[in-house]
Amino acid sequence: MAKAVRFHETGGPEVLRWEAVDVPEPGAGEVRIRHEAVGLNFADTYFRTGLYPSPLPAGMGVEAAGTVETVGPGVEDFAPGDRVTYTGSPLGAYSTERVMPAEHLIALPDEIGFDTAAAMTMRGLTTAYLLRRIWPVAAGDTVLLQAAAGGVGLIFTQWARLLGIRVIGTVSTKAKAEVAHAHGCDEVIIYTEENVAQRVRELTDGVGVRVAYDSIGARTYASSLASVARRGLLVCFGTASGPVPPIDAMQLALAGSVYVTRPALADFIADPAERRELAAELFGHVAAGRISIEINQRYELSDAVAAHRDLESGRSVGSSVFSV
Template identity: 50%
Template sequence: MQYSRKILVRAHGGPEVMEIVSEPVPEPASHEVRIRQKAIGLNFIDLYCRTGLYPNPLPHGLGYEAAGVVEAVGAEVRHLRVGHRVAYGQSPIGAYAELRNVPADRVVAIPDSVGFEQAAALMLKGLTVQYLFRQTFRLQGGETIVFHAAAGGVGLIACQWARALGVRLIGTASTPEKAALARANGAWEVIDYTREDVAARVLELTEGRKVPVVYDGVGKSTWAVSLDCLQPRGLLVSFGNASGPVEGVNLGVLAAKGSLFVTRPILGTHVATAQAMQDAAADLFEQVAGGHIQVTIGQRFALEDVAQAHRALAERRTTGATVLTLE
């Protein structure tokens, strides 16, 4: 029996509730692969699970995204072999671990040109942009859009993908440094929301037309301004809660502001089958292989420093992606 160090949460709360434990890892089931992990991606959803905003039965692990090498393959797995370099972004909770079993239909092989840290930083965030841009509201090119938190891990990928599609992305950011980073990654324009009126600036940039879609992963603090940036019959894609969940929604506001649409999508719905996962990953890796998307890893932490990593993420002290390293 092999053992693995992993992060365990026995009670919901602050970063201090995360413990490092050593637990046995059984042989993979028929539909699973066992992965020796090299890098783990951190995301805001991990914080939501730790605090209980997204509840899971206790005790539980954390994390949904990692990359590594296949060490063992279940009897029914056909698309992966021992030694394959792989990544996943939609596993059962528990990616903060050295070694683990993962359902094979959540796992994809990664190209040789993509490193483990890149893949760990790319899968969940890159697949999120894939479903936002290619499934939720399929951008055709030529649109002007708003994307909040443009200098974050998802935002920087969105800036690059938008540029590749010929889409003018108006990002929001909290500092001049973050605004410059978003521009360097392809944002058409960036609004510093600590100094500027976002809705007024969007109106100015679009010459009074506003935008057909706003992608909002921030949540509570940006809800109202996102609605004010939309054209009549525009769509607000509210896909995250970085500032807290949106509450007390008055549907009448949607009518008053122009018969607006709102959706609250999640990645899992868009990659629910093995084929959907493979198709979305192939679309993502095509952008990477074509040089359109490069992963910016702003911070690296060891597994034992995970509490420090969570604090940095929660306090908006990060840029680009954040990874836990295991080598």
């Protein structure tokens, strides 16, 4: 029988349960997938805590890679035996197998392993829209990236280097600073020891950065905003330390007519053609070795409680996956 991680109430990691589940035959437009690897993302904790509401009881996780077992009526783009990956709703990726809409699947090239796909589909597509869609950054631009040693950070810095973009990254420890440097970060600020905005201004001759990318949220948004150059952009794409508080419009004027956006990956991969285009660029870099995906933490699916505790403690570096 299939098994899955589910939660019946919101709360800490301890609410996650490892349960036997029934997996039905796929209906119209659906497929049944046997998972080979499952992604662990900080966004998973938002569903578990209730920050992102979902009907209960609920499955957990939005990213996995595996093999199509059967397809339902009307599915034409996939067949049994196809290698696929995905990221996005509905919840339920923390499972050995599941049924889900075929429209969310992305064909996985043979050159990319299941573990690699589960470690980078969400993070890689997030990086893709941050660098290729949300703002016209170009060679010679300088940007700030909070959490430069995180899962998105390590992909972002490598991709930015390919584009000729200078990255000033922030991390919490010296050990993470070394990791960020090794993956292409040009300058690293240890935010627990230095004033981020002040250091950014020093590194940019007082100008600031064209774009500040912030996935940490409450603890860092103020330093990110203070680091942006006149008419630049603050991208708040995550809330690892808590939601960003309301920003008064006058703050943006005083900061230099700065723009602010709070994007979501779902809105950049909703169009199937755009999703395929972004995935193709990502997979191309990874398959060619231009971007490396390092899996630094591995867990069994039954160890989801421990995995979430590690994730929220800040002990994790780079990408984490569950083996199935």
